[in-house]
Amino acid sequence: MSSSKKRGNIYLSGAGPSAWHEEYPVAKGKRQSPVDINTNKTKFDPKLAADPLTIRFSDSCCQSIVNTGISFQVTSNGAGCELSGGPLDSTYQFAQFHAHWGAYLKTTGSEHTVDGVSYPAELHLVHWNTKYDDFKDAVDKPDGLAVIAVFFKRGKEHPGFGKIQDLFSKIPAKGAKVNIDFEFNPGLLMPPDSENYWTYLGSLTTPPLYESVTWIVMKEPLEVSVEQIAILRTLLWETPNGVSQMYNNFRPPVPLRDRVIRASFG
Ligand SMILES: NS(=O)(=O)c1ccc(CCCCO)cc1
Numbered sequence: 001m002s003s004s005k006k007r008g009n010i011y012l013s014g015a016g017p018s019a020w021h022e023e024y025p026v027a028k029g030k031r032q033s034p035v036d037i038n039t040n041k042t043k044f045d046p047k048l049a050a051d052p053l054t055i056r057f058s059d060s061c062c063q064s065i066v067n068t069g070i071s072f073q074v075t076s077n078g079a080g081c082e083l084s085g086g087p088l089d090s091t092y093q094f095a096q097f098h099a100h101w102g103a104y105l106k107t108t109g110s111e112h113t114v115d116g117v118s119y120p121a122e123l124h125l126v127h128w129n130t131k132y133d134d135f136k137d138a139v140d141k142p143d144g145l146a147v148i149a150v151f152f153k154r155g156k157e158h159p160g161f162g163k164i165q166d167l168f169s170k171i172p173a174k175g176a177k178v179n180i181d182f183e184f185n186p187g188l189l190m191p192p193d194s195e196n197y198w199t200y201l202g203s204l205t206t207p208p209l210y211e212s213v214t215w216i217v218m219k220e221p222l223e224v225s226v227e228q229i230a231i232l233r234t235l236l237w238e239t240p241n242g243v244s245q246m247y248n249n250f251r252p253p254v255p256l257r258d259r260v261i262r263a264s265f266g
Pocket residue numbers: 124126139147203204205206207208213
């Protein structure tokens with residue numbers, strides 16, 4: 001078994017994201033993610049406001065949390081959690097949320113950037129198009145997924161996210177999974193104003209990098225405390241030098257190519 005396979009850390013094995021194209025040629029494709037959102041080049045689209053994005057979450061949709069080896073992932077059966085309107089032509093069902101973050105005392109961490117500026121972390125709420133049978137069927141289709149991205153910024157504590165972080169100690173290693181036996185509404189993780197967003201056609205930001213995602217990037221970040229950002233790094237992952245704290249599990253922005261990022265606001 002090659003060391004990169006044994007140490008399945010896609011960010012630290014070999015040259016990391018810049019080498020992904022060797023195994024996944026689509027990494028150099030025409031609709032890859034994440035991207036830098038240059039606010040001078042985004043285009044307001046009144047149609048996005050005419051048919052408002054409808055985001056529905058429920059108290060009973062989060063079932064378990066797992067250490068995927070590259071992030072935490074809260075998995076849902078999607079009950080009562082659906083996304084429609086805005087840039088979407090059909091109903092998408094919630095499947096899971098996870099996040100990406102940076103290193104101690106660094107400003108990087110998010111995957112998307114805004115005018116070249118990173119946030120310390122970025123949350124992804126992943127949904128699949130219900131025109132397909134299930135997530136697995138949808139995951140590699142051009143209109144298969146819709147992901148809501150929420151930037152985290154340092155500020156006041158977010159008790160709701162803290163409830164999820166309290167479970168991190170129970171999933172110390174890749175593959176570890178525990179049930180969530182309390183009500184948690186993922187809507188808690190949306191910023192106060194979720195009317196203003198950017199949207200563009202992109203991809204998964206980790207291998208297999210399928211070009212199947214309609215991205216919906218919230219303009220307003222969610223405030224979490226500096227301690228909560230630090231707690232993200234208490235999750236553990238495998239590295240070529242053994243098990244260590246999980247951080248820098250983000251892909252840096254890739255070229256926008258022939259795409260325009262639309263804004264739901266003027
Ligand atoms: N960072 S992301 O939101 O683009 C994202 C979402 C979902 C997956 C899972 C792909 C499973 C392939 O079988 C991978 C990445």
